[in-house]
Amino acid sequence: MDNKKTETAIFAGGCFWCTEAFFTDLKGVEKVTSGYIGGKTENPTYREVCTGNTGHAEAIKIEFNPDEVAYEDLLEIFFATHDPTTLNRQGADVGTQYRSEIFYTSEAQKLAAENFIKLLADQHIYDKKIVTKISKASVFYPAEDYHQDYYAQNPNQPYCSAVITPKLDKLKKNYKSKLKS
Template identity: 85%
Template sequence: MDSTKTEIAIFAGGCFWCTEAFFTDLKGVDKVVSGYIGGKTENPTYKEVCSGYSGHAEAIKITFDPDDVAYEDLLEIFFSTHDPTTLNRQGADVGTQYRSEIFYTTETQKASAENFIKLLTEQDIFGKKIVTKVSKASTFYPAEDNHQDYYAQNQNQPYCQAVIAPKLDKLKKNYKSKLKE
């Protein structure tokens, strides 16, 4: 991959163990890092973020080549792999750290995200109001090592089997052409 053509996308859509797994195998995606963004605490720990007091969201930072995968494709997968209509929760995970938020790194990404949400709203795709926020990216803090590549290293863990695996199977079925060989 030509490093001069990489861009960064940052998404918060619930537990980062789940969201990381969805983007790792996409063509054009070089790297996915789990971490924290959007709060006030500097260098937060997982425990601080889980407390809800840090203000941070669990998020993923995706390094990608826009010639191989469009930002709009990343948005499509982001919106198809979590519920953007639930405020501060994804399934059983509840709290502001599980909010749905797009952290844009360029004005073009901001416009794309806002237009994508507008389109989903106009087409009433979810049947409810989309609560996903679009915010300028602040400092992204990588999570601790044990949270990186979590699904790949813990596939047999009950949470991974119950929550991540079924969504990943659906993703692989619906986006087969966009996955790495």
Template identity: 85%
Template sequence: MDNKTTETAIFAGGCFWCTEAFFTELKGVEKVVSGYIGGTTKNPTYKQVCTGNTGHAEAIQITFNPDEVAYEDLLEIFFATHDPTTLNRQGADVGTQYRSEIFYTTKEQKNKAENFIKLLIDQNIFDNKIVTKISEATVFYPAEDYHQDYYAENSEQHYCRMVIAPKMEKLKKNYKSKLKE
């Protein structure tokens, strides 16, 4: 067994079904878990988080090999696959559980996230103000089993075909070199 190092990145960028699908495809990403973070309710359920009263965001926890994919690459995909300028909303999904937030697991990730957002602002990448928060990671609660690998398991479902599939095509077109074979 080789002893390669892995790191953890945690992003909230709307519905975790969408965000999970993108990161699963990236080279260097070993595991993506959908879950909840940033709130006060211990061991929250999907039903509880959907109320918007738990303080948790739908998020993904990414285990990645930094020798194969840089944290900055993950940030690039994160910002390319959701709208970081809409507060507590992604498309038709509305509520604090759909906020744009980066939960850093190291001070280095915090610095990289701050620098990345500054770069996006300096280059006027978005027409509106970026509202993505950067917060220290707290307890990450994995979502129920039926939320894991949702797109892979349910790609024919209406939501997946209408919302996720077009974004996946864009990802495959624009980031081909960063995707697994």
């Protein structure tokens, strides 16, 4: 019998190909699923979400063991790997589906996210105001199969090699102790 504790964290920080790649190799992370959350359309498709009309964000659902990785560690990496000061945009990706948003699954996560954003603001980590929203998690819809583990399966795809690889290299350098061996 498996008595491992797992919790769920859901983050939207731009293209889910990017965000998924950052969390997959973290110690304590059991599974990362790319998908859609925060909109009004049931079972949206990638094509529908790309129109910006569904209200969904591209997001990742992280299943993690809180005994091995703290939610605050996940928040730290979330904020270190995207720009939380740009509204509905990450780099060249523009639209509400690329917004910065934390979808909490417990009151403790809500409080942790609020405190983390306050800490970043108080320490003036960013030159501009943090626009990351904090919302109660609604239904998370897994994205189509070809979006899952996208970077791992397509590291030489131009977007991946130009955008994700450099960020991933920086993450591996700065967070080496938090990564699976």
